[in-house]
Amino acid sequence: MALIVQKYGGTSVANPERIRNLARRVARYKAMGHQIVVVVSAMSGETNRLLNLAKEIMPEPDPRELDMMLSTGEQVTIGLTALALMELGLKAKSYTGSQVKILTDDAFTKARILSIDDHNIKQDLDDGYVVVVAGFQGVDANGNITTLGRGGSDTTGVALAAALKADECQIYTDVDGVYTTDPRLVPEARRLSKITFEEMLELASQGSKVLQIRSVEFAGKYKVKLRVLSSFEDEGDGTLITFEEENNMEQPVISGIAFNRDEAKITVLGVPDKPGIAYQILGPIAEANIDVDMIIQNTGADGTTDFTFTVHKNEMNKALSILRDKVQGHIGAREISGDDKIAKVSIVGVGMRSHVGIASKMFRILAEEGINIQMISTSEIKIAVVIDEKYLELAVRVLHKAFELEEA
């Protein structure tokens, strides 16, 4: 008998029929003798409906009152889910975040979980109930309702699993696991039965939008066994995300290929090479709340340096005008240019640590296809390159094949 936390996102509870499906799955797990805690999101579309209603009244809604409203989305779903479980003859009981209670700080709309009281849930589980908990929400020390921000239901699931010392936290989503790369791009992409947390973090931050990064970090911190599964298929074991690098010997060298078409490259050419240049360039960008991803600085021979970084495509023009208006004259840069026809491709794998030559193999394979590399960035378990956008599909396909990631 195991204690399992199952988290279902908005598309898995989008309508009564899907909620009934969810209940049938829970009933099967219950029949195997497991204790089940279900965490649900709001029905898909509901959070946006409520947000728009609030904005109609107040364009920038007060965050406390917004949380008061948004938290109702999950509250409706827990009631419906408990009813669906009862309709199948199970004992079920729903809890809001406040009722649990999931104590958070008072940073409305992006609160952090401080502690979880597991007393009621454990009692109910021992009494044979399936416990249904509202994701995405908590309560602060003064009894105000808070929400955890977008994707917060994943965090609720993982945090509950940690607090209850659950055997596994299952995240049900509309894909059936984590793949070596996007199957829409490479039909031979293979579902990974296992992946480490670090790899998952790299894959997630590189654009594999399966899980909220924050919940993965949380799972790593509290050593929660996390599994990604499809809520639309009854078969399959999904992908297990482990915090131990087991069987490192048998681990493939790289686990997956991530890519991202949403970045643009900005280059500051001919900057006098002296201390403080990076801050002078990126300071005004950060002040404008523009997120920067890759950063590269190369020293030239003539006492000047070239400085390149990437931002989201939507923010390239804003970043360019900040640099031209406030920075260029100030630092004496020769030229500032932007390019939004780029793509980033990353290979990820803990196996890299114990293998040399992975980077050179990657570069060779791209060179053989005539693909020029514009930027390179590496971490211990990841090598990312920026290339011309038009070569993205080709690059992912040849790398996938060269590193032997295909379906067995």
Place this chain on the structure above:
Amino acid sequence: MALIVQKYGGTSVANPERIRNLARRVARYKAMGHQIVVVVSAMSGETNRLLNLAKEIMPEPDPRELDMMLSTGEQVTIGLTALALMELGLKAKSYTGSQVKILTDDAFTKARILSIDDHNIKQDLDDGYVVVVAGFQGVDANGNITTLGRGGSDTTGVALAAALKADECQIYTDVDGVYTTDPRLVPEARRLSKITFEEMLELASQGSKVLQIRSVEFAGKYKVKLRVLSSFEDEGDGTLITFEEENNMEQPVISGIAFNRDEAKITVLGVPDKPGIAYQILGPIAEANIDVDMIIQNTGADGTTDFTFTVHKNEMNKALSILRDKVQGHIGAREISGDDKIAKVSIVGVGMRSHVGIASKMFRILAEEGINIQMISTSEIKIAVVIDEKYLELAVRVLHKAFELEEA
């Protein structure tokens, strides 16, 4: 400076524009220096939407889970209302029933209020906030969310006014007060500036659907000054419902005329006149959950008696078949008949107590118009008669005129 509780029903918060109207009214009261607590219902239609969603999953939804869901309707409205008040520059803060806390028993879907903690609200009012409270809901001793049943928001308003010792509880609705009779029937009907609780109870139970009877009883018990006002008009003082019979000398003899077209009359003829007959007839009716309104028994000369009572029109046939199947043979009744072409007309007024001849005046006026009286029932402040349905409008009009209830 007064402390005023204002309750707004579902039609008064049906959309953002109406919520903004509500906020503007509150702002005017605040500008006069008053402290304001606003109680709101769910946006009209929302409670039914949630109820239907629940029934789609479980035809007879578990009451605890249903309350979990239904309570979200008001929770959305309090957030929107607080936002609308802030948008006007006021300080505002919303509370769910649980947050207040409005402690109830655990009779889900029809809970009764046990106590109200006024601490947070008083603090906020003293700090200059408009406090917005979710109507219709509370929390039981175990932290479960409860609802008070249909019309429960009126009860929340009155209970809060009692707990806070408010100077007045204002109920905003889609009519601008209580009238001498239905203005759609008698254009000369006059809005009453004042009415006693007892009269209000009689008028409400007779079909003037302005206020929930339960909230009126509650107001009477705790001596809360209640005022009915229109949320669609900015002028007018509505109708004040008082618990003291002030200025009894100047009080008109009758205050209003209520009527009801929804009842049907059932007659049991030729019943042997012996003890226990009333129970033998009405017992099976009550067991079938059929509500009975008027009851009359007349003893005849031949040792038999005629027994007549009224039920809702929709239940006449059910009541008739119960009587014919289970009762008639058993008690030896000669005949059982039903008539759904009837109407009930009542005159109501505390002034009746100190005036004789009101009943005879009523009967004379009806007789002068050739209207036959089929049943009569009286209380200390009410005389109700059952007449042929087709004479209803005529009866109300001539009584309204004879008792001088017209617009001054």
